[in-house]
Amino acid sequence: MRVRVDLELCQGHALCREEAPEVFEVIERPGTYDQVKLLDEAPPERLRKKVEAAVRHCPNRVIQIEG
């Protein structure tokens, strides 16, 4: 699977990191919203459940899984 994030709409709530810290990091950005950083754009299949949980929990629906 491949993971994509729409950074323009990310507000750095960090719920994805709570669900799948192997895949999502959150970068501190002083003065504006923090922002997610993908640690692994093509995570291994065993992380699928965690990534799917991250997709569900993102309040802004900015994470997509392809494949």
Add this chain to the structure above:
Amino acid sequence: MSQRRMLSGAKPGTGHLEEFLAHPALLMLRAWRECGEFAEFDLGGMTNVLVVGPDALEAVFRAPDEQLSAAEAYGYMVPIFGEGIQFGAPLDLERQQVKMQATALRPERMKGYAHIIAGEVERWIERWGDAGELDIHGEFKELVLRTSTHCLLGEEFRNKLSEEFGALLHDLELAVSPAAVVDPFAAEEIFARRDRSRARLAELVTAVIEQRKKSGETQPDMLQVFMELTYLDGRKLSDDEIVGMLIWIMFAGFHTSSNTATWAAVELARHPELAAPVAREIDTIYQPGSGLSFAALREIPLLERFVLEVLRLHPPLVTLMRRVKSDFHVLDQVIPAGHTLAISPYVTHRDPAWFREPERFDPARPLPEPVFAYIPFGGGRRKCVGNAFALLQVKAIFCALLSRYEFELVDPPETYRDVMPSLILQVSEPARLRYRRKE
């Protein structure tokens, strides 16, 4: 470019103002049905363009503030939050303040808030007894006032001052009437009262800040976060800015949450066949008496879907506005500078292109594929940052209620309606429900 149409029924001089003042949601719904995806209406000489479809909304939500200004459309909030706060501050400061609000609502802080909220809910429900009849909106306002003041300002403030805080806040809310959209500084009693109550709120909160500075103690509340955070230049928020931040967050969360909870309770009572599986789901993760904060932080899929459907049909904020600063090109339209763009979750959520039989309450319906077809919390850079907190609160309330009680309507189903005495949508009052302890 296709021709935009102006809604029928404009009166000379005032346009659709009177109809807007009576019920903004219904005015916009009529505008969309009559004029389509880009519908014009006139508020006292200001041309408003209602934008409905997800593609156009996406363009609106992605546009920069310099082009579509929220600050200019929401000038009436400045006397409420205060000069120097949110739309009373320059854009770069406002951006830093929104970030601070988001910081106060981060997931790592949620456990603390969940604990506070659960404690309040358990205390509140103790007096319900085995059965009764009540105005559920009044109940939820009281409860959410307690949870909010507790999460914002700590236990001591909540115990001593919740009631006065609630009354003062109510004065501020009355001043966010549709009339304020026209002139928030008109010589009217509601605006004078707003200013007196804002000043008294500042006194109350400043006293807590002073006391906390003196004692050197720290508390797990939002006030503490605002006292510690700094702007990019290292400056801390002034006491008055903290007051403004707290009023702002209270405004964003209080009525929106209590009205959503109220509509959820009414829909649960109105649809016992949909309420039953939600209650069964809750029974599997929570038993009355302990572990409520843990339960509220968990995924509760059926309850969450139910709440999302409540937010679809009854989004507490029915209109979001932006002033067009430079000609805005969207799809085949050009919206000229000087116009106001109106976005309406209430209308967008009733588009049959994305929601089949839109007026039917159906928690099983899937969320539409386009993100901007479903916008109860708005979207883009200015999207509500309290989304997760709001959901946490509503989940705590309904875990506690549905694990103990069953509900039914007191009045005929059709008498529970969307009304808008202020700019926030609510259930017609009183919203009477009957409850009975489960067997």
